[in-house]
Amino acid sequence: MKRLINLIVNNKAYEIAVAPNRTLTQILREDLNLLGTKEGCGIGDCGACTVILNGRPVNSCLVLAVQANGCNIQTIEGVADGNNLHPIQEAFVEYGAIQCGFCTPGMVLSAKSLLEKNPKPTEMEIREAISGNLCRCTGYQKIVEAIQAASKKMKKK
Amino acid sequence: MLLLPRFDYEEPKDLSEACKILAGLKGNGKIIAGGTDLLVNMKKGLVSPSCLVSIGRIPGLSEIEPQNSSIFIGSNLIVAKLTEFALIRKRYPMLYEAASVLGSPLIRNRATIGGNIVTARPAADLPPPLIAMGAKIKLKNKRGEREIELEKFFKGPGETIIKQDEILTGIILDEPPMFSGGSYIKLGHRKALEIAIVAVASFITLDKPDGIIVDAKVILSSVAPKAIHAVSAEKTLIGEKPTNKLIEKAANLASGDCTPIDDIRGSAEYRCAMVEVLTKRTLTAALKQAKKSR
Ligand SMILES: Cc1cc2nc3c(=O)[nH]c(=O)nc-3n(C[C@H](O)[C@H](O)[C@H](O)COP(=O)(O)OP(=O)(O)OC[C@H]3O[C@@H](n4cnc5c(N)ncnc54)[C@H](O)[C@@H]3O)c2cc1C
Ligand code: FES
Ligand code: FES
Numbered sequence: 243m244k245r246l247i248n249l250i251v252n253n254k255a256y257e258i259a260v261a262p263n264r265t266l267t268q269i270l271r272e273d274l275n276l277l278g279t280k281e282g283c284g285i286g287d288c289g290a291c292t293v294i295l296n297g298r299p300v301n302s303c304l305v306l307a308v309q310a311n312g313c314n315i316q317t318i319e320g321v322a323d324g325n326n327l328h329p330i331q332e333a334f335v336e337y338g339a340i341q342c343g344f345c346t347p348g349m350v351l352s353a354k355s356l357l358e359k360n361p362k363p364t365e366m367e368i369r370e371a372i373s374g375n376l377c378r379c380t381g382y383q384k385i386v387e388a389i390q391a392a393s394k395k396m397k398k399k
Numbered sequence: 400m401l402l403l404p405r406f407d408y409e410e411p412k413d414l415s416e417a418c419k420i421l422a423g424l425k426g427n428g429k430i431i432a433g434g435t436d437l438l439v440n441m442k443k444g445l446v447s448p449s450c451l452v453s454i455g456r457i458p459g460l461s462e463i464e465p466q467n468s469s470i471f472i473g474s475n476l477i478v479a480k481l482t483e484f485a486l487i488r489k490r491y492p493m494l495y496e497a498a499s500v501l502g503s504p505l506i507r508n509r510a511t512i513g514g515n516i517v518t519a520r521p522a523a524d525l526p527p528p529l530i531a532m533g534a535k536i537k538l539k540n541k542r543g544e545r546e547i548e549l550e551k552f553f554k555g556p557g558e559t560i561i562k563q564d565e566i567l568t569g570i571i572l573d574e575p576p577m578f579s580g581g582s583y584i585k586l587g588h589r590k591a592l593e594i595a596i597v598a599v600a601s602f603i604t605l606d607k608p609d610g611i612i613v614d615a616k617v618i619l620s621s622v623a624p625k626a627i628h629a630v631s632a633e634k635t636l637i638g639e640k641p642t643n644k645l646i647e648k649a650a651n652l653a654s655g656d657c658t659p660i661d662d663i664r665g666s667a668e669y670r671c672a673m674v675e676v677l678t679k680r681t682l683t684a685a686l687k688q689a690k691k692s693r
Binding site: 287 | 400401402403404405406407408410431433434435438439442443451453455479502503504505506508509590592
């Protein structure tokens with residue numbers, strides 16, 4: 243039986259009827275048309291489905307939409323300010339930290355959560371923070387460099 | 400895209416309602432906490448409960464409550480919080496160590512301590528340190544509540560003594576004794592998202608900072624169907640003054656205390672050799688802490 247749930251996604255309130263067996267990834271992509279959140283493995287291994295749920299980055303493929311009822315969610319679509327990219331997104335572009343882009347939304351959201359808690363992370367702390375996000379193309383070096391650059395950029399602001 | 404089979408969903412507001420729902424389901428229902436084990440198993444078609452009962456909205460199940468000479472950890476507390484509370488890091492460092500190597504930061508933000516226990520994977524990260532520290536757990540159903548030693552909870556891979564209608568409400572950890580220390584080391588092929596090849600949790604208590612060992616627990620994980628005691632290593636340590644030689648002897652005995660299997664993550668021979676190395680390292684770290692503690 244479908245249930246009515248309330249979500250705040252990227253500061254916008256939604257009321258949606260969902261079947262209990264649909265994941266948060268499915269609702270975001272199929273019902274809200276927010277296609278930035280990707281599904282890779284579907285079982286918690288790759289991090290392509292990362293979203294920020296009540297302030298914490300999680301694998302949305304392992305969250306039931308009904309479990310997220312009443313929660314505040316940020317997806318990659320909510321990171322830029324209109325046409326102005328977030329400093330982390332700018333740094334990813336600048337440092338060549340994106341190739342196919344499949345891992346990028348998850349990487350950016352994991353990096354954003356890290357920098358909000360710890361504005362000046364060490365290289366090890368950065369690697370640890372993105373350790374649940376797998377990238378098949380770029381190699382992690384450029385991604386780590388981009389996050390380091392973003393940390394510097396954000397401190398100046 | 401991996402799809403979930405159909406199921407009903409219940410979200411009880413308190414424990415007694417949850418117990419009633421579970422009893423009514425007569426074994427066709429399952430509790431969902433973080434879902435990081437259950438949803439994976441359901442997506443793979445390994446289990447298909449007709450109803451999931453979420454414990455996520457039950458107040459008091461997601462907190463740590465300090466009590467007189469112990470703490471109560473609610474079963475629905477996420478693993479990330481075990482790495483964030485200063486109380487855990489300071490007083491129960493080996494639990495902190497185990498929590499910080501579980502899965503990935505993303506998994507730790509959903510995975511719960513209760514789920515890690517009830518799922519009873521032979522390589523689960525939290526049971527070894529909890530057993531080494533003598534943790535007890537509370538199980539509740541419609542008829543009442545029972546408290547048992549965590550150690551007695553596990554039967555084998557995925558098997559425990561929990562009844563179909565029981566809920567694990569929390570974990571009780573006594574305050575560690577004076578002059579005690581513990582350490583947990585997990586060996587994997589990589590640092591994140593890794594199932595242990597071997598893991599060892601050691602906990603020792605001295606009678607005074609430079610005294611003799613009055614209690615020793617060496618728990619080996621991933622080398623048997625469930626976490627086990629390195630019995631002969633523990634026997635050797637108790638009553639003795641800790642020296643490097645004694646630790647080496649205990650570590651060597653520990654590798655004889657286990658009967659691991661060969662699998663894709665490592666051969667039995669390699670696992671035995673690593674049990675020795677990790678036992679030595681964890682005992683050395685535990686001793687250092689015990690000498691310093693209060
Ligand atoms: C990518 C990935 C990596 C992982 N890495 C690790 C790792 O490194 N180390 C490790 O130990 N584990 C790991 N796990 C396994 C899992 O994340 C943990 O075991 C986690 O702690 C399970 O908790 P949960 O809340 O998600 O449990 P759930 O999936 O919600 O539940 C697991 C089982 O326990 C039952 N249950 C849960 N809570 C209760 C309760 N209060 N009372 C009664 N029954 C209950 C459920 O019915 C279910 O059968 C990993 C999982 C994934 C997907
Ligand atoms: S799709 Fe969720 S972790 Fe891979
Ligand atoms: S850029 Fe292709 S997976 Fe990371």
